[in-house]
Amino acid sequence: MRNPVFASALSLTLLSASLLPNLAQADAFQLKGEPKIAFIYAATARDGGWNEALDDARQVVADKLGYPIAVAESIPEDASALKNAIDLYVQRGFNIIVGTTYGYSDGIAEAAEKYPNVAFVNASGTRNADNLESFYARTYEGWYLAGIAAGAMADSNKLGMLAGFPVSVVNWDINGFTRGVQVSKPDASVAVLYTNSWWDPVKEGQGAKSLLEQNVSVVANNLSSAAPFTEAEKADKYSIGFQLDMSANAPKGHLTSVTFHWDKYLVPTIEAIAAGTWEPSEYGAFPGLAEGVVDITPLPDSVPAAVKQTIATQRAAIIAGEMTPFDGPILAQDGSEKLASGASLDDEQLWSMDYLVKGTQGGAQ
């Protein structure tokens, strides 16, 4: 190999030959080595809500796929703390990192750039890349079904809903629920109460009490503490839960809970990563009822068969893609038109939902 031109030509040929098989699936992410997974939580994993739903999915992933999984809890959302944790995991050979919070978005995006051979997924994140996919669920589909049940069981036209902050992922739950209620009771209204916090049981309990003082017949809880269920149970009213099955907190009044089943997203995604066929969506993953990532828990016997039938029909229609809870016309709380008849909200409009629909009462400024 004295001839440098020949040598470089040969190596170029070899190089392109080695590249060829990859060209067939140029965008798919290729994992180096056996999958080793790390879950990183911003608080304790068994928090009775958001993290616990993800941690339940982690156990399913472990049972079904059998890959080694490490867990880190209470890693703060500031980027430096998160990057330290990711650096340590990558150094120890972990090549699939699962983030669990919106607050990790930017830190994970930086890490994904630094480690192009590591796969990243992040729950409720905002950033995506060639090796990073954020995911959230169409929770409003579950809330819509829960709303149908709540509207049918309510013995007055007044229902109430507790929520955290006025952001799009919360607003679409409230709006989905309200539109579900209106399927059963067109004239009903839903009083909306933001606690301005994600985990303050004192505020949640007092919020539920305030709604019950206004004689709402159903308390729908978009937050995760048990306090609102206890209050609703004491007042002999119905309640609806979120994230996990909350029936144990209100054995008499619990109608249903809108639950996450993240394993339905994580198992196929991790399988695809391991098989070398994973292509992260540039808009992030946004599964719903159809994928089984969101659902409602079975309704109690007190719910009439006709109502159960309506819910089953609507559920099937959403899964089949024949309808969405946000088909036009959509009117805002003040009556102004947000979406014309015949259209339905696209994902971009969903993610920028900064209004409540007609039939809601109150809210925040």
Place this chain on the structure above:
Amino acid sequence: MEQFITHWLGSTPAFAIPLALASMGLVLCERAGVLNMGAEGYMSLGAMTAAVLTLTLGNPAIGILCAVLAGATLALVFGFAVVVMRCEQILAGLATMAVGLGIAGVVGRSYVHKSFEGLQPLDLPWLDQLPLVGQLLFHQDILVYLTVLIGFALWFLLEHTRAGLKIRAVGEDPASADVAGVQVQVQQLLAITASGALCGLAGAYLSVASSSIWVDNMVAGRGWIALALVVFARWEPLKALAGAFLFGAIEALLPRLQAIGIPAPIYLMNMLPYLFTIAVLLVAACSGSKKGMEPAALGQPYVRQDRH
């Protein structure tokens, strides 16, 4: 409307009592010259202790008692650091806060989100049916009445007893107090321990009385509001009590406005405690009155060799 006000006032203690207890404890501590940033930690520890013991033993009284002890013990650790070892008070306070939050999170791990039968309101027939103030005055649990008592007791202690004079002397001028035969370190340790106990009780109130459940991080910044309240109250226990009820009334009003369909300006109203505190600071600075000033030796470790 009458119903609305009755319910609103009746729910005020759920928010006010934890703030009142914690801020009165901090007033005592700061009057003895010690700046105590650990309130959030003592409260977390108290909330967790009370909830876990109530869950396992089924008796809120034992839970609350142990929460008081737990708060006092953690405060004693802080006291050892700043009074005996003369550490920097702000840093030591922040460290104790982190320790309290950490212990609460680790020990309470498997007790998260388990509701229990907490402290119940006393049942005073007829009286609690009084319009407007019936619920506030006659449908509360025993700790609410105890908190008001503690407020008056602290005021009497600080303003009208020899023991209170010693505490105040230590906070104003420890060197002179030392010369006069007051045991500076003992006074400060007592005040710190008492403040930890009151913060522990405040935390217990959150979990066992206000919500009947324990969740990690449920103190949610109330320790810091209590710290602001101390300044708001110009280091006087009764003003701290009144201030806590004012802040509590605002917090209890927010959900009720929303529930009747008035879109509440939640961000603005959540700023109010801090705005009030800044306003009080401004008024105090402008009026130039000597009454209600910050204790002169607040935050300075006392070393006897410095005497001059």
